[in-house]
Amino acid sequence: MVPLKAVVFDLDGTLINSAIPFKEMKRKIISYLQSNGVTLGLLNEEMLTIEILRLAVEDLQRKGFSEKQIANTLTQASKIMNEVELQSADNATLIEGVPETLKALKRQGLKLGVLTRSCHEYTEKILTKFKIAKYFDAVAARDDVNQPKPNPEQAFYLLKLLGVDAEETLFVGDHWSDAECARQAGLRFVYVGAMQGNEKVCGLGYKSVNNFSEVLKVVNDI
Known part of the structure; x- marks a missing residue:
């Protein structure tokens, strides 16, 4: 097996307990999209944000909206997401074991990165707030690429910044979007949390750990 040179992390739910009100965010995005031409009733807050945006784009394309109009609509939707994320940052909490694990991984000479669907400004704010920015060599956020995860483009962007191969x-x-991104990009992957009831992740056959502190053992066993 190829030696490990880097470990990259999702942010919300992996490094931190997020305080982002995702349903509120989705309601705001859906309301904005509907007021700008998207069919009423097409979208709902139970969908993933990426699915909401995909369906909105397809709907607007069918209705003959120009690419420029659609791009402007997506830009405004992204601004709504950014605002909600940034407003929630003060209420986020750090997951137990994160600083110690990151410090231990850096001592082993590994490069560390963050691969998140949150915006870059929010990500940097969170890393600074919890004094863990010093451990990371690179960050790839939603607004750093055209196609965020699970699309592999974001992973490839981060790999280039880190100077390592998948x-x-x-x-x-x-x-699930983390696991699917890893699969498409050819990354090794470990799932943090209970696999039970998460059929999408189970079906990909990846290893899981119950809590973040176990990540170090996974790395040492590779």
Whole structure:
């Protein structure tokens, strides 16, 4: 097996307990999209944000909206997401064991990165707030790429920043989109949290740990 050179982490739910009110965010996005041409009733807050935006784009394309109009609509939707994220940052909490684990991984000479669907400004604010920014060599946020995870573009962008190959990298996350991104990009992956009831992740066959502190053992066993 190729030696491990880097470990990259999801942010919300993996490094921190997020305070982002996702349903409120989705309601605001849906309301904005509907007021700008998207069919009423097409979208709902139970959908993933990426699905909401995909369906909105397809709907607007069918209705003959120009690419420029659609791009402007997506830009405004992204601003709504950014605002909600930034407003929630003060209420986020750090997951137990994160600083100690990051410090231990850096001592082993590994490069560390953050791969998140949150915006870059929010990500930097969170890393600074909890004094863990010093451990990371690079960050790839939602607004750093055209296609965020689970699309592999975001992972490839982060790998380039870190100067490592996919097979040399372990991705640690807590969501199906993390696992799917890892699969498409060719990254190793470990899921943090209970696999039970998460059929999408189970079906990908990745290793799981119950809590963040166990990540170090996974790395040491590679």
